[in-house]
Amino acid sequence: MRFECNRTKMEESINIVLKAIPVRTTMPVLECMVVKAVNGVITLTTNDMNLGIETSFDADVAEDGIVLVNAKMLSDVVRKFDSDEFHFAADDEYRITLTSGSSKFHLSGIDSDEFPMLPQMDKNHKITISQMTLRDMINQTIFSISKNENNKIITGELFEITGDKFMIASLDLHRVSQRIVRLKESYDNTKVVIPGKALTELSKILQGGVDDEMEIYFSENHALFEFDRTILITQLIEGNYYNVDQMMSNEYETKVTINRMEFYNSLDRSTLLNRESENQPIVLHINDQDLNLDMNTKMGSMNDKISITKEGKDLDISFSSKYLMDVLKVLDLEEVTMYLVNSRSPVFIKDDETYNYLILPISMQG
Amino acid sequence: MRFECNRTKMEESINIVLKAIPVRTTMPVLECMVVKAVNGVITLTTNDMNLGIETSFDADVAEDGIVLVNAKMLSDVVRKFDSDEFHFAADDEYRITLTSGSSKFHLSGIDSDEFPMLPQMDKNHKITISQMTLRDMINQTIFSISKNENNKIITGELFEITGDKFMIASLDLHRVSQRIVRLKESYDNTKVVIPGKALTELSKILQGGVDDEMEIYFSENHALFEFDRTILITQLIEGNYYNVDQMMSNEYETKVTINRMEFYNSLDRSTLLNRESENQPIVLHINDQDLNLDMNTKMGSMNDKISITKEGKDLDISFSSKYLMDVLKVLDLEEVTMYLVNSRSPVFIKDDETYNYLILPISMQG
Numbered sequence: 001m002r003f004e005c006n007r008t009k010m011e012e013s014i015n016i017v018l019k020a021i022p023v024r025t026t027m028p029v030l031e032c033m034v035v036k037a038v039n040g041v042i043t044l045t046t047n048d049m050n051l052g053i054e055t056s057f058d059a060d061v062a063e064d065g066i067v068l069v070n071a072k073m074l075s076d077v078v079r080k081f082d083s084d085e086f087h088f089a090a091d092d093e094y095r096i097t098l099t100s101g102s103s104k105f106h107l108s109g110i111d112s113d114e115f116p117m118l119p120q121m122d123k124n125h126k127i128t129i130s131q132m133t134l135r136d137m138i139n140q141t142i143f144s145i146s147k148n149e150n151n152k153i154i155t156g157e158l159f160e161i162t163g164d165k166f167m168i169a170s171l172d173l174h175r176v177s178q179r180i181v182r183l184k185e186s187y188d189n190t191k192v193v194i195p196g197k198a199l200t201e202l203s204k205i206l207q208g209g210v211d212d213e214m215e216i217y218f219s220e221n222h223a224l225f226e227f228d229r230t231i232l233i234t235q236l237i238e239g240n241y242y243n244v245d246q247m248m249s250n251e252y253e254t255k256v257t258i259n260r261m262e263f264y265n266s267l268d269r270s271t272l273l274n275r276e277s278e279n280q281p282i283v284l285h286i287n288d289q290d291l292n293l294d295m296n297t298k299m300g301s302m303n304d305k306i307s308i309t310k311e312g313k314d315l316d317i318s319f320s321s322k323y324l325m326d327v328l329k330v331l332d333l334e335e336v337t338m339y340l341v342n343s344r345s346p347v348f349i350k351d352d353e354t355y356n357y358l359i360l361p362i363s364m365q366g
Numbered sequence: 367m368r369f370e371c372n373r374t375k376m377e378e379s380i381n382i383v384l385k386a387i388p389v390r391t392t393m394p395v396l397e398c399m400v401v402k403a404v405n406g407v408i409t410l411t412t413n414d415m416n417l418g419i420e421t422s423f424d425a426d427v428a429e430d431g432i433v434l435v436n437a438k439m440l441s442d443v444v445r446k447f448d449s450d451e452f453h454f455a456a457d458d459e460y461r462i463t464l465t466s467g468s469s470k471f472h473l474s475g476i477d478s479d480e481f482p483m484l485p486q487m488d489k490n491h492k493i494t495i496s497q498m499t500l501r502d503m504i505n506q507t508i509f510s511i512s513k514n515e516n517n518k519i520i521t522g523e524l525f526e527i528t529g530d531k532f533m534i535a536s537l538d539l540h541r542v543s544q545r546i547v548r549l550k551e552s553y554d555n556t557k558v559v560i561p562g563k564a565l566t567e568l569s570k571i572l573q574g575g576v577d578d579e580m581e582i583y584f585s586e587n588h589a590l591f592e593f594d595r596t597i598l599i600t601q602l603i604e605g606n607y608y609n610v611d612q613m614m615s616n617e618y619e620t621k622v623t624i625n626r627m628e629f630y631n632s633l634d635r636s637t638l639l640n641r642e643s644e645n646q647p648i649v650l651h652i653n654d655q656d657l658n659l660d661m662n663t664k665m666g667s668m669n670d671k672i673s674i675t676k677e678g679k680d681l682d683i684s685f686s687s688k689y690l691m692d693v694l695k696v697l698d699l700e701e702v703t704m705y706l707v708n709s710r711s712p713v714f715i716k717d718d719e720t721y722n723y724l725i726l727p728i729s730m731q732g
Contacts, residue, residue, distance in 0.1 A: 073638065073665065073666075076638045077635065077638055080631070080634055080635045080638065081635070082628075082631045102670060102671040102672070103632065103635060103668070103669075103670040103671075104668065104669045104670070105635075105666060105667070105668050106666050106667045106668075107665070107666040108666065262448075265446070265448045266469060268446055269443065269446045269447070269469060269471075272439065272442045272443055272446065299439065299473070300439075300471060300472050300473040300474065301471070301472045302469070302470065302471050302472075303469075303470045304468060304469040304470070305468040305469075306468070
């Protein structure tokens with residue numbers, strides 16, 4: 001096989017499929033990518049057995065063929081070449097020659113028959129969504145998935161379609177994150193759980209803007225994301241997800257509107273006092289015009305004051321600074337609104353049509 | 367004690383003295399910095415017992431005083447404040463209050479009597495040099511100091527003044543680096559060895575341009591670098607340094623002029639083949655118009671070709687790619703010239719008036 005293409009195009013395409021190369025594996029073949037040249041099209045494929053990625057681009061193919069090559073090595077060589085042109089050749093014994101300008105590398109490839117090809121999926125069941133919208137929805141919920149593999153279902157995110165309503169949610173023991181959008185059309189009702197790892201990698205390679213659409217296909221065991229000339233296919237997590245809507249509530253006794261970055265920066269400062277694996281909560285004193293933030297640890301203490309708009313009762317309540325910060329970090333808003341009931345009930349940071357975050361308080365002594 | 371100043375000025379000054387805070391220490395007091403306010407001047411001091419740094423700036427001092435405070439904590443709090451103003455107060459029991467905007471921190475300070483103050487040095491013996499020149503000289507030689515603490519003398523750099531000639535040199539088992547400048551005046555002959563760690567930190571805080579001068583003072587056991595309103599004082603390494611000039615040579619059989627970045631990029635690519643702790647050399651084949659670079663490892667092979675201007679004999683010689691790259695990286699030149707004798711003799715990359723690098727070849731089999 002032999003083809004020539006622009007080096008930068010090769011590098012960008014490699015970077016997409018690299019996301020499904022496992023960091024550690026007992027199967028060396030999974031550290032390889034398939035390079036296929038057929039009819040003027042180059043296709044690169046990787047598969048870590050849970051997640052597979054495939055991307056294609058046009059090139060000047062002199063001789064069709066297919067070969068397996070170590071993905072990291074190919075990536076490094078292509079990135080470090082300093083000419084614009086790139087030439088790839090493999091002979092019948094899978095000896096690979098990479099050429100760019102006056103530099104030439106020889107690597108040993110492998111027969112592609114040894115590679116676990118991506119599963120075939122029927123494409124009956126799908127939705128269409130903007131690439132940018134999906135990327136934002138993932139980034140604004142992924143932080144609260146659980147890392148605890150003993151409760152596998154919550155290491156993924158819920159994707160739930162009800163008519164034209166599309167909801168993504170994640171939760172751990174302390175909080176729930178929910179993002180909702182209205183799709184342009186209605187679809188069959190669907191409820192699946194997608195591994196967090198697949199969504200993290202997907203959000204990194206989704207480059208399209210708000211007007212660039214993509215398809216998501218669902219089957220019994222897999223979800224397939226298709227955009228531009230790339231597909232990402234992932235296994236689903238089996239089992240029933242928690243009823244997220246039931247955890248949410250519209251009742252409140254206290255409603256606080258606050259500048260997002262002032263609040264974030266103050267919480268961020270409070271984390272300086274939590275070194276040496278202390279985990280003291282931050283205490284919020286909600287008064288008529290101010291939020292007072294207090295933290296007290298072995299290292300010292302902090303008292304901050306932030307102007308707020310308040311409706312309802314005064315309230316003292318404690319939280320993990322980190323959990324509040326996680327939400328404030330991802331909301332691209334000037335101000336956020338918090339809804340509270342009492343010092344033992346969760347806070348909701350929400351706008352019913354688009355997002356809803358629940359965080360449990362930390363009970364205060366005395 | 368109480369003072370007010372611009373928060374950014376405080377942050378910049380802290381960043382200077384932080385360079386002498388040890389990463390690990392069994393003496394917690396060395397993790398502190400001295401904050402002194404006297405007559406409208408704030409002085410910050412740190413000392414890791416080998417290296418001490420002190421910097422001053424003007425501020426609005428309401429009450430003179432001196433206190434010790436954990437350096438990392440003070441640095442983090444000042445950096446994370448988001449207002450421009452900064453207010454520092456300490457009471458008689460060393461309780462410290464830091465205020466900026468509507469945020470307030472309370473930390474516990476320590477009596478400054480517990481701190482090892484910087485040694486006093488007589489300032490008879492000095493040179494004057496441009497800050498930028500000294501920074502460049504350090505950066506262009508420091509990479510070849512030895513990390514081997516068993517041969518302490520070569521973990522530092524030689525500073526040698528002979529009349530108006532100022533030479534800095536470092537060496538390890540495989541190479542020698544030498545930078546020379548002419549000073550504006552002549553000084554007493556001096557030969558001292560300065561610890562690599564002190565020079566690394568000094569080069570990070572030397573911000574001045576070519577016209578900003580600084581003084582270096584030498585005593586029997588210390589060197590003191592003074593610039594702007596900062597001093598850095600370091601112990602010297604005792605012992606006799608090697609005779610560096612004797613290692614250099616002006617004889618050659620082959621002289622090669624080559625584009626620096628082309629050469630660097632090719633060597634950089636060759637390192638991709640040296641994974642899994644292999645340490646294969648790169649073989650240079652010097653012909654009339656080209657340098658051919660060959661590398662051969664378990665991972666694969668590379669053949670590059672670069673146009674050169676050559677005088678003298680053809681030559682095949684092998685080197686560690688890394689040692690050649692270290693020199694090429696720091697020389698800010700379009701082209702470099704190499705002088706060689708045979709495959710068992712060192713290469714010299716040099717310009718007699720300003721720099722001279724020696725690298726030993728790796729002997730080739732056969």
